[in-house]
Amino acid sequence: MQIPLVMTVVGQDRPGLIEAIARLVRQHGGNWLESRMCRLGGEFAGILRVNVPTEKKDVFVQSLAGLKAEGLTVVVQPDVAMPQKPGSVALLSLVGQDRPGIVREISHVIAQHCVNIEELETECSSAPMSGETLFSASARLFIPQSCDVAKLRADLELIAADLQVEIHFEKAKETK
Structure with missing residues (x-):
């Protein structure tokens, strides 16, 4: 065994x-x-x-x-296998001028909606023309069925405006 x-x-x-x-x-x-x-x-x-x-x-x-x-x-x-809860997977990407607190602010909004960040990749790079430091992130999220996805999307767009970053949120697939 x-x-x-x-x-x-x-x-x-x-x-x-x-x-x-x-x-x-x-x-x-x-x-x-x-x-x-x-x-x-x-x-x-x-x-x-x-x-x-x-x-x-x-x-x-x-x-x-x-x-x-x-x-x-x-x-x-x-490895304690957790039973898969019903819900959906979403992909989130973000890009904007780097500054402290971006991950904290975005993850706070996500956590408030009981959404799980299953994968997260972040990077800082130099902007092609200005040379400013750009922050980019991509995440795979698990969204439980109980989550109001429209409210999550609205809250993410609101925090993106506050942070002056571009966010792309795409619901990918349902899980059983």
Whole structure:
């Protein structure tokens, strides 16, 4: 029998980090299911989901502690499958002149509507003509059935005007 685990991994970036993790997963009879990983600044961060044989779980988790010597901090949690609630998925994108508080203000509006941010990617870049710093964000949102999507959209447009950013909100698909 297999047991699903969710792992977070953080450490100074260098070649071979993912291989070190994958090697331990494989050595313990595990299977790499899905992951999101990236380098920001000089740091590497990732979250991944693996299956390992139930009888090898404890030894596997202990072996991950050995990655500390390679500069990686690993946290392992059981993957507790949450039942999918009815609702929909939406995509949100934003761009505007960078300033402190954009993520806080947008995420506050989203949280007030009990909407979950499932994925978030942000970036600062230089505007082509002016050289000003532009902030951009893209997010995948889970919207519960109980959410008033029109009110959410209106509140997002209101905060976008206050922040002087452009927001694009698109409801993507229904979930069961």
